[in-house]
Amino acid sequence: xxxxxxxxxxxxxxxxxxxxxxxxxxxxxxxxxxxxxxxxxxxxxxxxxxxxxxxxxxxxxxxxxxxxxxxxxxxxxxxxxxxxxxxxxxxxxxxxxxxxxxxxxxxxxxxxxxxxxxxxxxxxxxxxxxxxxxxxxxxxxxxxxxxxxxxxxxxxxxxxxxxxxx
Amino acid sequence: xxxxxxxxxxxxxxxxxxxxxxxxxxxxxxxxxxxxxxxxxxxxxxxxxxxxxxxxxxxxxxxxxxxxxxxxxxxxxxxxxxxxxxxxxxxxxxxxxxxxxxxxxxxxxxxxxxxxxxxxxxxxxxxxxxxxxx
Numbered sequence: 063x064x065x066x067x068x069x070x071x072x073x074x075x076x077x078x079x080x081x082x083x084x085x086x087x088x089x090x091x092x093x094x095x096x097x098x099x100x101x102x103x104x105x106x107x108x109x110x111x112x113x114x115x116x117x118x119x120x121x122x123x124x125x126x127x128x129x130x131x132x133x134x135x136x137x138x139x140x141x142x143x144x145x146x147x148x149x150x151x152x153x154x155x156x157x158x159x160x161x162x163x164x165x166x167x168x169x170x171x172x173x174x175x176x177x178x179x180x181x182x183x184x185x186x187x188x189x190x191x192x193x194x195x196x197x198x199x200x201x202x203x204x205x206x207x208x209x210x211x212x213x214x215x216x217x218x219x220x221x222x223x224x225x226x227x228x
Numbered sequence: 229x230x231x232x233x234x235x236x237x238x239x240x241x242x243x244x245x246x247x248x249x250x251x252x253x254x255x256x257x258x259x260x261x262x263x264x265x266x267x268x269x270x271x272x273x274x275x276x277x278x279x280x281x282x283x284x285x286x287x288x289x290x291x292x293x294x295x296x297x298x299x300x301x302x303x304x305x306x307x308x309x310x311x312x313x314x315x316x317x318x319x320x321x322x323x324x325x326x327x328x329x330x331x332x333x334x335x336x337x338x339x340x341x342x343x344x345x346x347x348x349x350x351x352x353x354x355x356x357x358x359x360x361x362x
Contacts, residue, residue, distance in 0.1 A: 065279040066279060100273055100276060100277045101277055108270055108289065111263055111266055112289070112291050114263060115252050115255075115294070116253060116291075117250070117253045126290045127289075128286050128290065129288045129290075130274055130278065130283045130285060130286055131284040131287060132278055132282065132283035133278055133279055133280065133283060135274075149277075149279055
């Protein structure tokens with residue numbers, strides 16, 4: 063049971079958000095951008111918590127997943143600080159989903175987005191000190207993934223996984 | 229391997245923290261207080277971002293070197309039990325810790341609820357439990 067997938071770039075922007083299973087409407091439902099911000103906040107804090115508690119400095123992001131009574135959130139971070147977050151039902155094996163997230167990065171993101179010469183890429187860390195502009199919610203992030211091939215490949219993969227698990 | 233125990237009160241303040249074994253980093257008291265506050269908030273937000281209604285906060289947090297299990301009591305106290313990843317029967321361990329808390333902390337007439345835990349009997353019996361488990 064896969065509920066949703068979020069991809070965040072290194073500037074904390076949500077560049078992709080996909081909803082899959084019929085998530086029953088939560089009373090007081092949040093709109094998409096609020097949801098994205100909360101998810102990012104949760105993974106950012108969890109990641110910092112885990113990094114602080116580790117003895118040796120973490121070479122690879124150690125935070126793997128957390129689960130609650132109703133869902134499980136899986137986290138995979140690439141060396142380029144791209145963060146993939148997948149929310150599934152409970153009881154799903156962490157390592158299996160980690161492999162899936164790695165496959166999504168390797169086979170779908172790299173193929174359709176990183177290798178796409180026309181895709182808008184996340185700007186790198188700025189070397190020039192510019193004045194920080196206030197966050198404008200109506201403007202979509204620069205690196206938003208609008209690639210149809212990416213979306214359809216991802217939908218196919220998720221549909222395959224959901225069908226396989228039933 | 230039982231690696232550590234933290235107890236957080238209803239307001240998010242850390243009232244007890246003990247490390248057993250060497251796997252976790254040694255931090256200052258202030259760092260522990262900040263981490264406990266962070267966990268308290270993350271626990272609350274986790275129930276908010278749930279795709280299905282009625283979710284609890286974080287119950288388990290997995291990393292590659294340790295697993296953190298959070299047991300929240302109906303009174304709002306959170307017990308964070310840190311174990312090594314392959315530890316079997318974490319639920320039983322959490323239950324035993326909660327039993328010790330009920331016996332040596334809550335039944336102590338000089339202990340004020342929600343305040344830092346300073347009960348010798350609790351510490352002594354906790355060490356005995358750790359030795360039995362590890």
